Amino acid sequence: MFDTEDDSIDPAESFELKWQGSCIVVIPAASVETMRWDLIEPAAEIILGPLKEQKVPMVVFDLSNVAYFGSVFLALLLRCHKLVKSRGGELVLCGPSAMARELLRVTSLDTLWAIYDSREEALTALAA
Numbered sequence: 001m002f003d004t005e006d007d008s009i010d011p012a013e014s015f016e017l018k019w020q021g022s023c024i025v026v027i028p029a030a031s032v033e034t035m036r037w038d039l040i041e042p043a044a045e046i047i048l049g050p051l052k053e054q055k056v057p058m059v060v061f062d063l064s065n066v067a068y069f070g071s072v073f074l075a076l077l078l079r080c081h082k083l084v085k086s087r088g089g090e091l092v093l094c095g096p097s098a099m100a101r102e103l104l105r106v107t108s109l110d111t112l113w114a115i116y117d118s119r120e121e122a123l124t125a126l127a128a
Contacts, residue, residue: 014039015046023058023126024050025119026080028073030065035072044079051080057089060122064095074107081112094122 014035016027026047035043051057059080063069077091084091094116096104104110116122 012042012046014043017047017050020060020119020123021127023060023123024054025060025062025123027062027064028066028069030067032066032073033068033070035070035076037072040072040076043076047076047080048083051083051087051089054089055087057084057087057091058126059084059089059091060119060126061091061093062095062119062122063093063097063100064119066100067097068099068103074103074109077109077113090126092116092122092126094119 014029014031018025081091092114096115114125116125
């Protein structure tokens with residue numbers, strides 16, 4: 001089913017997590033554009049681990065390195081959203097490409113998440 005020999009995408013190298021004040025910024029690498037389903041679980045652990053430690057997680061997904069993404073990445077975003085909301089936190093997106101923004105609009109996910117042009121705007125909104 002899945003070619004587990006192909007390790008061209010390492011989930012640990014596909015996401016950078018940065019703390020900015022009380023917010024965590026998740027920065028996916030361009031490699032998430034081709035992320036396979038069998039990598040969603042390791043990727044989720046990388047991101048959800050630090051979020052689970054927060055009483056009220058405030059999260060910015062900075063999509064500026066990603067031109068496009070598919071259902072695997074959307075599933076990961078939704079998983080993160082579910083955890084964050086269950087703890088009374090907020091998850092927002094920033095920096096999506098025109099193609100990514102269109103995908104979010106077509107799937108109506110742009111009504112679920114606030115979308116900002118820059119990381120600074122997103123962080124300011126979460127701090128308010």
